[in-house]
Amino acid sequence: MDLYLTSSAGSFKSTLIDQDIAHIARVMRPSMHGDLGGAILPADYWRRRLFDLLEAEHLTNSQLCAIDDLLLQLDDLSSKELAPLPVPTARPAASRDASRHRVRRQR
Template structure:
């Protein structure tokens, strides 16, 4: 009987971990992009959640791979966040066309 209860509890815990990983995979990227005010939830929050899952023990191979993949995605998002915004040196086409028409009209 004890074996059944332990197995049942372990299965339930594994299901909760799977659900948590699916949730993190779904919302981590959008929450870090956030809005004009910045990230809704920072990288430190997601890293802490993933490391807590890693410490849960008795993880399946697929759960370990999912955590590893999410940590790599998090590192990638953090690296992209630190890159400077691209600087454009050319004017947009609409702006060039407007100036050309204005110059022709003044001649």
């Protein structure tokens, strides 16, 4: 029974690590582009998160490769001067429709 509990806990932890790796892969680049005020989360933050993952026990080969790839991406991103991501200037459709209705009522 102890073996089952240990195996189950290890599988759960591995799933959490996979989810964390996937999350970092999705949000690291946009957060470093940031907005006009600069990066939302700097490279040091992401490097610390990735090194924390490397300290986990029993990482699979694919997890190690994914973390290594993210560290390489991070090095590449931090070596470049990243421009802010464009901010959409168009108003959402619901907002345009509401203002159109207000104009019609005023006439």
